[in-house]
Amino acid sequence: MLNIMIVGVGGQGSLLASRILGSLFISEGLDVKLSEVHGMAQRGGSVVTYIRAGENIASPLIPTGECDVIISFEKIEAARYLPWLKKNGMIVVNDQKISPLSVLTGAAEYPDDILDKIEKKGVKLIAFDALGAAAEAGSERAANVALLGAASREIGFSREAWENAIRSTVKPAFVELNLNAFEIGYQHS
Amino acid sequence: MKKLMLGNEAVARGLFEAGCRFVSSYPGTPSTEITETAAEYDEIYAEWAPNEKVAAESAFGACVEGARSFTAMKHVGLNVATDLVFTASYTGVNAGFVIAVADDQGMHSSQNEQDSRHYAASAKLPMLEPSDSAECIDYVKLAYELSEEYDTPVFLRLSTRVSHSQSLVELGERTEIPVKPYVKNPAKYVMSPANAMRRHPAVEARTLRLLELANSDKINKVIRGGTKIGVIASGIAYDYAREALGDQASYLKLGMLFPLPTDLIREFAASVDKLYVIEELDPIIETHVRALGIACQGKELFSLIGEYTVTDIRAKLLGVPGDPVYAAEDVPVRPPVLCPGCPHRGLFYVLNKLKVSVSGDIGCYTLGAAAPLSAMDTTIDMGASISMLHGRIKANPASAKTTVAVIGDSTFIHSGLTGLINVAYNNSPATVIIADNSITGMTGHQPNPATGVTIKNQQTNAVNLEEAVRACGVRRVRVVDPYDTEALETILREELAAEEPSVVISRHPCALLKSVKRGKPLTIDADKCRRCRMCMRIGCPALSFETGHASIDASLCVGCGLCKSLCKFDCIG
Incomplete structure (x- = not known):
């Protein structure tokens, strides 16, 4: 069974990444379940998408300690979901800081060293500027696909299968952009 | 070909395939996407109604006229719709009528976590509960068959994790079900006491016939595994149990939650060493099992509160510790906030500055309760802002100068109008603020009757809020843009001082709208x-x-x- 979580801040848009993963797993003949957050948390709250692939998946949620790869759009969100990561699991994180309101107003402090702390626990970590990588590919909107590219080596499957999943998910006009973003992300892995 | 589909989209697909013709709902997380998706099928007439009661009544009208019909709501929406539901249970149907109700265990986006299964038992209506998207399609079709065969509305119970999870489905064709002829039948549809008295025995007889179905293997399934542990579960809790225990346990998976089986439970209980009931929220199945004189374990192990987890079930039934590998890092919490540019922000800033007590309501603007705006004192139910303000002022007339109600445009149409009529009719000098952002925001931008646009994005008649408010008997009506906090403050001071009911429409479109x-x-x-x-x-x-x-x-x-x-x-x- 493959367990992947995409975490971030409501409104960042993890939909495309989870659709590409879903398409990849279906084309590999796997059973797939996926759980999303709608409603109130989307207003700037912490959000999580669970994606599971394998044979006969029962629960759409990933139990703590069983996630293979956490893809995070934001630094402290990666830390928030650490208890879900399995031993030797990997975190791929967009090296971006989005302060919650308590930090903005000065009531709480943003732990700027959070990625170092995670790495010291022995977690495999890939951190890079996914927005910058996506901008290099043509648009910041492809940041989630750049993160997927960085996670793809750990998740497995052939490069062709990934590219087909991207082709079959994004609009034709955006295929090249997303393939480029994927490749730039891949270089970070 | 198999396709990944959200539970809610699968319910809509089930409606399409089952030949449903009419859908009317009010948005409510986690049920909203059912009706949004149904509106994408040209074969289905779909609409947003002003509230769940109107939606359910409209759908029931379509059913009586002879069309397979449907309404969807969140758990608290059912509280609004039950007036129709309890009596439609007596009349039964002409064409099939299905009511989907989506519970929100864990309160991801709700003000309580009430268990809708109680309603099925008290209204004496069959209730089906799917565990994944494929079952969502199947159970919708089954619900229509049951509705027409047993002459009853049928509940489809969902939950956040079924509604908002995607799993694989196989798509089928639509079965066209022609509109049945409508035949006048007052003995069935005019629920005067004399007629209702004759319908009640039909309801009780129907439940007995449904019990036979519950005891069969048509909907409730036994899945054989190890015999040391037996689990009775349904919906998402079945998925959790199945993953936690695998083939080590045997399962009685209940697809129908009312009526609950009797003989089937007795047989299943006799086939296992130890029986567990795993159900989120209230001990409804457990109480039923115990009433049959069968020993089981349920709520002494599992909580009445929130969602269950695979880890917890494993720990409690198998003794497998569920300690995570990596402990959580202490990072600042990230609760939802009003978006940048949100027009409600200016309103709550001024309310905070004026130090008034705010009788609040349900919507994005409930986020105005959080610091630093901290400008909401109560949030209970749809429309309560206005009615509660009226009660507060009558209990303490001096509070009229220091207390306001805040209600959104969609919530005002839903249940605020009647409260405002009470304010005007019984004359409390209340100051009611309609936070009009020209959309139903929190549930994801559904149009409402004040927007002049339908669910299919077509222009239509619009409620004019100023005229509606005046027609309720309110003479003082002010309109202001909350981006202009100075003007807003001046107007609020004037209206708080006024000795008669007043309405302030704080109007600016939601910053997330594409048109903005x-x-x-x-x-x-x-x-x-x-x-x-x-x-x-x-x-x-x-x-x-x-x-x-x-x-x-x-x-x-x-x-x-x-x-x-x-x-x-x-x-x-």
């Missing part, structure tokens, strides 16, 4: 900033004070100018 153009991000001249923190009082996610002076995140700022209007040192531009 994002302004140029503002910047702060750090040299001019006197660190007074005035701009931090509005709780905007685009503003921060982390660098020792105010600064603006250009990727978030939409240039609404609220902070600029508050800055006394002219350093924002």
Whole structure:
């Protein structure tokens, strides 16, 4: 069974990444379940998408300690979901800081060293500027696909299968952009 | 070909395939996407209604006229619709009528976590509960068959994790079900006491016939595994149990929650060493099992509160510890916030400044309760803002000068109008603020009767809020843009002082609407900033004070100018 979580801040848009993963797993003949957050948390709250692939998946949620790869759009969100990561699991994180309101107003402090702390626990970590990588590919909107590219080596499957999943998910006009973003992300892995 | 589909989309697909013709609902997380998706099928007439009661009644009308019909709501929406539901149970149906109700275990987006299964038992209506998207399609079709065969409305119970999870489905064709002829039949449909008295025995007889179905293997299934542990579960809790225990246990998976089986439970209980009931929220199945004189374990192991987890079930039934490998890092919490540019922000800033007590309501603006705006005192149910304000003023007339109600445009149409009529009719000098952002925001931008647009994005008749408010008997009606906090403050002071009912319409469209153009991000001249923190009082996610002076995140700022209007040192531009 493959367990992947995409975490971030409501409104960042993890939909495309989870659709590409879903398409990849279906084309590999796997059973797939996926759980999303709608409603109130989307207003700037912490959000999580669970994606599971394998044979006969029962629960759409990933139990703590069983996630293979956490893809995070934001630094402290990666830390928030650490208890879900399995031993030797990997975190791929967009090296971006989005302060919650308590930090903005000065009531709480943003732990700027959070990625170092995670790495010291022995977690495999890939951190890079996914927005910058996506901008290099043509648009910041492809940041989630750049993160997927960085996670793809750990998740497995052939490069062709990934590219087909991207082709079959994004609009034709955006295929090249997303393939480029994927490749730039891949270089970070 | 197999396709990944959201539970809610699968319910809509089930409606399409089952030949449903009419859908009417009011949005409510986690049920909203059912009706949004149903509206994408040309074969289905779909609409947003002003509230769940109107939606359910409209759908029931379509059913009586002879069309397979449907309504969807969240758990608390069912509280609004039950007036129809309890008596439609007596009349039965002409064509099939299905009512989907989506519970929100864990309260991801709700004000309580009531268990809708109680309603099935008390209204004596069959209730089906799918565990995944494939079952969502199958159970909708089954619900229509049962509805017509047993002459009854049928509940489809969903939950956040079924509604908002995707799993694989196989798509089928639509079965066209022609509209049945309508035949006048007052003995069935006019529920005067004499007629209702004759219908009640039909309801009880129907439940007995449904019990036979419950005891068969048509909907409730036994899945054989190890015999040491037997689990009775349904819906998402079955998925959790199945993953936690695998083939080590045997399962009685209940697809129908009312009526609950008797003989089937007895047989299953006799086939296992130890029986567990795993059900989120209330012990409804467990109480039933115990009433049959069968020993089981349920709520002494599992909580009445919130969602269950695979880890917890494994720990409790198999003794497998569920300690995570990596402990959580202590990081600041990230609750939802009003978006940058949200028009409600200016309103709550002024309410906070005026130090008034705010009788609040349900919607995005409930987020105005959070610091630093902290401008909401109560949030209970749809429409309660106005009615509760009326009660507060009658209990303590002096409070009229220091208390306001805040209600959104969609919520006002849903259940605020009747409260406002009470304010006018029984004459409390209340100040009611309609936070009109021209959309139903929290549930994801559904149009409502005040927007003049239908679910299919077509122009239609619109409620004119000013005229509606006047027609309720309110003479003082003011309209103001909450981006203009000075004007808003002046108007609120005047209306709080007024000795008669007044309505202030705080009108500015939601900043997330596609039709609303994002302004140029503002910047702060750090040299001019006197660190007074005035701009931090509005709780905007685009503003921060982390660098020792105010600064603006250009990727978030939409240039609404609220902070600029508050800055006394002219350093924002």
